[in-house]
Structure formats: C-alpha cells, structure tokens
Amino acid sequence: MRAPFHSIYSHGFVRVAVCIPSVRVADPAYNVEHTLGLARRASEQKAAVALFPELGISSYTCEDLFQQDALQEAVLAGIERLVAESAELTPVLLVGAPLRFQGRLFNCAVAIHRGRILGIVPKSYLPTYREFYETRWFTRGRDAAWDQVTVAGQTVPFGADILFEAENVPGFVLHTEVCEDVWTPIPPSTYAALAGATVIANLSASNITVGKAEYRRDLCATQSGRCICAYLYSAAGPGESTTDLAWDGHALIYEQNDLLAESPRFADEEHMIAADVDLERLLQERSRMNTFQDSAGDHADRVRAMRRIPFHFPVPAGDIALQRTVGRFPYVPDDAAVRDARCYEAYNIQVHGLMKRLAATGIKKIVIGVSGGLDSTQALIVAARTMDRLGLPRENILGYTMPGFATSSSTKGNAWDLMRGLGITAAEIDIRPSCLQMLRDIGHPFASGEPVYDVTFENVQAGERTSHLFRLANLHDGLVLGTGDLSELALGWATYGVGDHMSHYNVNASVPKTMIQYLIRWVIHSGQFNAETGQVLQRILDTEISPELVPGGEGESAQPAQSTQEKIGPYELQDFTLFYVTRFGFRPSKIAFLELHAWGDRESGGWPELLPAERRNQYDLATIKRWMEVFLWRFFKISQFKRSAVPNGPKVGSGGSLSPRGDWRAPSDSEATVWLDELRNAVP
Numbered sequence: 207m208r209a210p211f212h213s214i215y216s217h218g219f220v221r222v223a224v225c226i227p228s229v230r231v232a233d234p235a236y237n238v239e240h241t242l243g244l245a246r247r248a249s250e251q252k253a254a255v256a257l258f259p260e261l262g263i264s265s266y267t268c269e270d271l272f273q274q275d276a277l278q279e280a281v282l283a284g285i286e287r288l289v290a291e292s293a294e295l296t297p298v299l300l301v302g303a304p305l306r307f308q309g310r311l312f313n314c315a316v317a318i319h320r321g322r323i324l325g326i327v328p329k330s331y332l333p334t335y336r337e338f339y340e341t342r343w344f345t346r347g348r349d350a351a352w353d354q355v356t357v358a359g360q361t362v363p364f365g366a367d368i369l370f371e372a373e374n375v376p377g378f379v380l381h382t383e384v385c386e387d388v389w390t391p392i393p394p395s396t397y398a399a400l401a402g403a404t405v406i407a408n409l410s411a412s413n414i415t416v417g418k419a420e421y422r423r424d425l426c427a428t429q430s431g432r433c434i435c436a437y438l439y440s441a442a443g444p445g446e447s448t449t450d451l452a453w454d455g456h457a458l459i460y461e462q463n464d465l466l467a468e469s470p471r472f473a474d475e476e477h478m479i480a481a482d483v484d485l486e487r488l489l490q491e492r493s494r495m496n497t498f499q500d501s502a503g504d505h506a507d508r509v510r511a512m513r514r515i516p517f518h519f520p521v522p523a524g525d526i527a528l529q530r531t532v533g534r535f536p537y538v539p540d541d542a543a544v545r546d547a548r549c550y551e552a553y554n555i556q557v558h559g560l561m562k563r564l565a566a567t568g569i570k571k572i573v574i575g576v577s578g579g580l581d582s583t584q585a586l587i588v589a590a591r592t593m594d595r596l597g598l599p600r601e602n603i604l605g606y607t608m609p610g611f612a613t614s615s616s617t618k619g620n621a622w623d624l625m626r627g628l629g630i631t632a633a634e635i636d637i638r639p640s641c642l643q644m645l646r647d648i649g650h651p652f653a654s655g656e657p658v659y660d661v662t663f664e665n666v667q668a669g670e671r672t673s674h675l676f677r678l679a680n681l682h683d684g685l686v687l688g689t690g691d692l693s694e695l696a697l698g699w700a701t702y703g704v705g706d707h708m709s710h711y712n713v714n715a716s717v718p719k720t721m722i723q724y725l726i727r728w729v730i731h732s733g734q735f736n737a738e739t740g741q742v743l744q745r746i747l748d749t750e751i752s753p754e755l756v757p758g759g760e761g762e763s764a765q766p767a768q769s770t771q772e773k774i775g776p777y778e779l780q781d782f783t784l785f786y787v788t789r790f791g792f793r794p795s796k797i798a799f800l801e802l803h804a805w806g807d808r809e810s811g812g813w814p815e816l817l818p819a820e821r822r823n824q825y826d827l828a829t830i831k832r833w834m835e836v837f838l839w840r841f842f843k844i845s846q847f848k849r850s851a852v853p854n855g856p857k858v859g860s861g862g863s864l865s866p867r868g869d870w871r872a873p874s875d876s877e878a879t880v881w882l883d884e885l886r887n888a889v890p
C-alpha cells in the first residue's frame with residue numbers, strides 16, 4: 207500500500223540516523239544498553255537506517271583486551287541481545303563489533319534488522335601506522351577464505367561485497383564500510399556504489415586531532431559526490447579511552463556532496479542526528495551521468511560479483527514530515543556568502559559570454575530595448591559592464607525606450623533614469639504609429655477604434671519593437687541584445703520569432719526570473735554602480751511585473767491591466783517547479799510535496815535576507831497545485847517550439863539552460879497528459 211501524500215516515504219525519501227552512544231571501555235553490556243537506547247529513538251523517528259560507531263559494542267580502544275575470551279563472549283551475548291530486541295524496531299541497525307571466526311578476529315560491521323542478522327562486513331583496510339595498530343589484533347577482511355559465518359545461531363553472508371537491498375523500496379540499497387576504508391585511494395564503497403548502493407554507511411572510530419574534522423567532511427562530501435550516494439559517518443565519542451587519544455563523536459550525513467546533517471562535536475551526552483535522503487535524486491543523477499555507468503563497466507568483474515541480500519522494510523504508516531532543508535529559491539541560495547559568490551559568478555558568466563561574442567564579430571555597439579522592467583535592466587547592466595571590460599565607451603550601448611499603447615509613465619521614467627544613470631546613448635521611439643499601420647494592414651479591429659486587446663494586439667507591439675531594434679542594429683552596426691529569461695522560456699511567455707523571443711545574443715536565456723531579481727538586488731547592495739543608479743534599480747525591483755501590452759485606463763498615468771503573475775503564476779513557485787522538473791525530472795506530486803515544505807509556512811526556514819519582509823509569501827497546497835497545472839501545461843504542451851529555436855546565450859546555472867543545444871532537447875509537439883494526470887491523481 208502506498209504511504210499517504212504527506213509522508214516522505216511516498217516521495218522517494220528514506221530517513222537515516224547516525225548515533226553516537228555513550229560507551230565504556232570493554233563493557234559490552236553497558237554499550238549494548240546505550241546502543242539500544244538510541245536504536246529505539248531512531249525507530250520512534252521512523253528511520254530506515256541507524257548507524258553506530260566502529261567496534262562500539264566493545265569500544266574501539268580495547269587494544270590487547272580484544273584477545274580476551276571473556277570480552278569475546280560478552281560481545282557475542284551483546285549481539286544476541288541486540289538481535290532479539292531489534293524485532294520490534296524499524297531501522298536496519300549497523301553496529302560495530304570484534305568478532306572471531308575460525309580463530310581469527312575481524313573488525314566487523316553487523317547489519318541487524320527485525321530479529322535477523324542481514325550480514326557481516328569485515329573492515330578491509332586496517333590502519334597500522336602512527337597511532338593505529340589494528341593488524342596487531344585483527345585480520346583484514348579480504349584475507350578471509352569464506353563468505354558466510356554463523357553468529358547468534360544464524361548463518362549469514364560475510365564479506366565486503368554485500369549490498370542490503372530493500373525489496374519493497376525502489377532504490378534503497380545499503381552498504382557499509384569501516385573507518386579507514388574510506389581513507390584509501392579506492393574505498394570498497396566505490397564498488398558498492400557502482401553496483402547500485404545508494405546509502406553508504408561508515409562505522410568509524412576516528413580519533414580527533416587538530417584540523418581532522420574538516421578533512422573528514424571533505425572525505426565524506428567527495429565520496430558522496432563521486433559515488434552519487436548518501437554517505438553516513440559515525441565517529442566514536444564519549445567514553446572511549448583517552449590513554450593516548452581523544453574522541454569527538456562526529457556524525458555526518460551527506461547526499462551527493464550536500465551536507466544534510468552534522469552533530470555537535472565534543473558533546474558530553476550521547477546523541478543522534480537524522481536526515482531524509484532523496485533516493486530518487488540519486489537515481490536520477492546516476493541515470494543521467496553516463497560516465498558513472500562507464501566506470502561501472504570498467505570494474506565490471508568486481509561490480510558483478512557483489513552479493514545482494516534482500517530484506518523487507520516495514521514502511522512506517524501515517525504522515526511523516528520531511529526532515530530536510532528545502533530552499534524556497536532553488537536558484538538563489540539562502541546563505542548570504544554563498545549567494546554573493548553565486549551572483550558574482552552568474553554576472554561574470556553573462557559578461558564574458560557577451561565579451562566573446564563582440565570580440566569574435568568585431569561589433570562594437572549594442573542595441574537594446576529598455577522597458578524599465580527587470581529583464582532589460584539586467585541585460586543592460588551586463589552590457590554596461592561588458593563595455594567597461596572591453597575598454598569601449600558606454601555610449602556604444604544604444605538604448606531605446608519604446609512606449610506602446612499601455613506603457614506606464616513610471617516604467618518609462620525608470621527606463622530613462624536607468625539609461626541616463628549608466629551613461630549610455632538613450633533615445634525614445636513611439637511605436638504606436640507603426641503598430642497602428644500594421645493593425646490596419648492586417649485588418650485588426652483596434653485600427654478602426656474598437657477596444658480589442660487580444661494576443662494579436664499584444665504581439666504586434668512586441669513585434670514592432672523587435673523589428674525596430676534589428677533595423678537599428680543594421681543602421682548602426684550593432685548587435686541586438688536579448689533580454690528574455692529562463693522562466694519566460696519555460697512558460698512560453700514571449701512573442702515568437704519576430705518578437706522578444708529573437709535577438710542576436712541573449713545574456714539572460716539561462717537566468718530564471720527569481721535569480722534576475724536577486725542579481726539586481728546584489729548589484730545594488732554590492733555597490734556596482736553609483737547611488738542614484740542604485741535607487742532606480744530599487745524602483746524597478748518594486749514595480750509589479752507586467753508586459754504592459756494591454757491598456758488599463760486612459761492617458762499617460764494609465765496603469766497596465768496585465769499582471770504577469772496573475773496570469774502565469776508567481777515566478778517564485780514556477781521557478782521552483784522549473785528547477786525540479788529540469789534538473790531532476792521529478793514527478794509533479796513530489797515537486798508539490800517539496801514546494802509545500804518550502805513555501806507552506808512563512809515563518810520557517812531561511813529567507814535570503816535581501817528579500818524584504820513584505821515580499822515573503824506563503825502558499826497552501828491548493829494554490830501550489832493550481833499554478834503547477836499552469837506550469838505543466840505551458841511547459842510540456844505549448845511552449846517547446848519556442849525553446850527549439852532560441853538565440854545563442856551562455857548557460858549560467860547548474861539548474862540548466864533550455865537551449866536545444868544544451869541541457870534540454872525535447873519535441874515541440876509532446877503531450878502534457880502524464881504530468882497533469884499525475885498531479886491531479888496524486889496530490890489531494
């Protein structure tokens with residue numbers, strides 16, 4: 207039975223927990239008691255995995271005590287107790303224990319689930335350098351000449367070549383390795399990932415020294431990135447012997463290079479961290495990255511030899527809210543420092559794209575229509591910086607503001623102030639006469655005085671502007687700079703061909719609207735231009751987004767009747783959907799679940815602090831569903847033909863470009879039914 211909409215388990219997530227129990231050296235009864243305490247906590251939190259540190263049942267620092275029979279027997283008794291008590295618990299428990307088989311001692315990870323030992327994974331690489339002496343007590347996993355063992359009355363698989371595969375949860379394939387294993391050039395988990403493991407758990411007992419925590423983070427992050435997996439790490443903590451070493455109890459959960467959770471270090475108390483891993487994201491990424499599969503082919507013998515141990519995961523019932531930060535603006539990081547760095551990158555990518563095109567063509571002038579709206583503002587800022595970088599005067603930018611039938615005096619005023627502030631060559635062309643001529647030529651009723659404001663009426667204006675710009679480019683030896691952004695391309699919100707869809711080079715083609723808003727905010731806050739220009743930019747940001755193609759009243763002060771976002775939806779929602787559709791190929795109901803998590807509550811989570819409080823919105827599920835339907839229809843059904851024929855322009859974000867020569871190649875005549883049906887059926 208499928209879990210309900212409001213549960214993570216309906217949307218391809220599994221909850222994982224990393225536990226750092228309190229231990230006593232050489233006291234398995236105590237250690238098992240504390241392991242069980244945290245295992246129960248993980249179970250109450252509906253986790254599917256609970257990871258514990260290396261050799262946690264005995265403690266890592268037993269040294270020659272490992273070879274004492276009394277300790278061995280106590281460890282076995284402890285494992286038996288864990289197995290018995292696990293019968294009622296949800297997660298797969300991964301615990302560390304020294305176990306003796308055929309007279310040899312192994313440093314083992316024991317996987318226990320609901321009364322069954324799923325398998326035992328011995329440590330492959332035993333550090334015996336500097337502070338480590340593991341080969342004094344243990345045998346390397348690969349030196350075992352058998353592939354199964356009997357423990358606690360159960361005969362179970364033994365080896366580093368084991369994958370634990372949940373037969374009822376697609377993509378949930380678990381693998382474990384032990385501490386040093388991940389410090390080696392080719393960790394065993396690399397082969398496991400190539401064989402399909404998505405969740406990799408490292409039982410560790412890493413002692414702490416100055417600077418080592420950062421190195422651990424790097425190791426786990428890069429292993430999770432290269433192997434396109436979740437990487438869980440659990441370092442030994444309070445209670446280990448400090449004869450010669452110290453312990454910080456560092457727990458980490460990464461997913462493909464993203465840190466999902468991290469514990470405090472040097473805590474006095476035992477602790478647990480948990481996070482929800484997105485298995486579908488990992489599978490999507492693997493299926494796209496053909497080089498990951500190529501690597502699996504290179505190691506086919508080892509990959510094929512991996513053993514898959516099936517188990518049934520009892521999917522927890524009821525609503526289970528997502529434990530994961532989902533940014534409201536996937537294209538704009540919440541963190542101020544990261545955002546500044548991204549804005550700097552994006553802006554420079556745009557500038558460098560345009561610099562190269564001008565240098566290659568020998569063209570020294572730019573022609574641009576300046577509306578006083580966001581997109582032409584961003585493109586103009588990029589043009590100004592490009593001229594500065596090329597050592598050309600800003601007067602070489604020929605900016606035209608071209609009022610039509612619905613241009614408001616305030617946006618026109620902003621356009622003029624911006625052009626003056628940036629010191630470009632500015633001019634105004636009234637497009638109404640030429641529009642009227644065309645409306646008359648084609649027999650449109652507006653030409654004979656009827657107030658008919660249809661798409662033709664709108665597109666005639668967009669077309670006349672574009673037509674003027676291209677002829678001005680011929681006249682002045684200039685290049686027409688495109689302004690249309692990624693969000694508009696996604697929604698088909700542009701006039702095809704002889705309209706704002708076309709240009710000679712479009713610096714905004716891969717920048718979504720929410721990012722354009724932040725780029726302009728960033729330009730203001732980082733003081734890229736003078737204070738007066740900053741004020742104009744702020745006024746432009748504060749203006750309602752409108753194409754201003756349909757008149758809303760009479761005279762110069764008439765306000766436009768069209769609010770773009772009332773028609774095609776709030777850009778902040780549409781950009782969210784766009785990101786998850788194009789970057790990860792998620793189904794609509796999953797995107798709606800994530801969108802509700804991010805946008806359902808105004809107070810929770812992070813807000814990029816450049817967004818003023820009054821602009822902080824909140825959306826319920828019904829609203830999310832309504833606008834997603836608009837997105838899906840426009841994106842999949844009616845607008846691909848516009849994307850199949852776009853001008854050149856640089857790819858800016860990993861969220862993708864929609865150029866048919868880049869990230870998105872799609873048929874212009876596809877149906878939207880599967881996406882719309884999925885949304886309607888799976889979202890309540």
Ligand SMILES: Nc1ncnc2c1ncn2[C@@H]1O[C@H](COP(=O)(O)OP(=O)(O)OC[C@H]2O[C@@H]([n+]3cccc(C(=O)O)c3)[C@H](O)[C@@H]2O)[C@@H](O)[C@H]1O
Pocket residue numbers: 661664665668694698699700701702703705706752753755770844847874875
């Ligand atoms: N798959 C397909 N393959 C080839 N051609 C296809 C097609 N589907 C429709 N067409 C044809 O394309 C034409 C429709 O496309 P198009 O002419 O672009 O017109 P259309 O998409 O209907 O209208 C453009 C919309 O964009 C808005 N707009 C324009 C300019 C700027 C902004 C802004 O705010 O940024 C917004 C404007 O308000 C209007 O609602 C029709 O003639 C149709 O026959």
Ligand SMILES: Nc1ncnc2c1ncn2[C@@H]1O[C@H](COP(=O)(O)OP(=O)(O)OP(=O)(O)O)[C@@H](O)[C@H]1O
Pocket residue numbers: 574575576577578579580581582583606607608609610613671689690706751752753754
């Ligand atoms: N009144 C105008 N004067 C000059 N150019 C215009 C005018 N209106 C539109 N354009 C040109 O057509 C493009 C598309 O218009 P549109 O209204 O979509 O963009 P915008 O006003 O720059 O930004 P946004 O769509 O974010 O409001 C503009 O970027 C601009 O180049």
Ligand SMILES: NC(=O)CC[C@H](N)C(=O)O
Pocket residue numbers: 260333338384385386387389410411412413
């Ligand atoms: N227990 C281990 O395998 C520790 C080795 C690892 N290199 C560390 O320093 O953390």
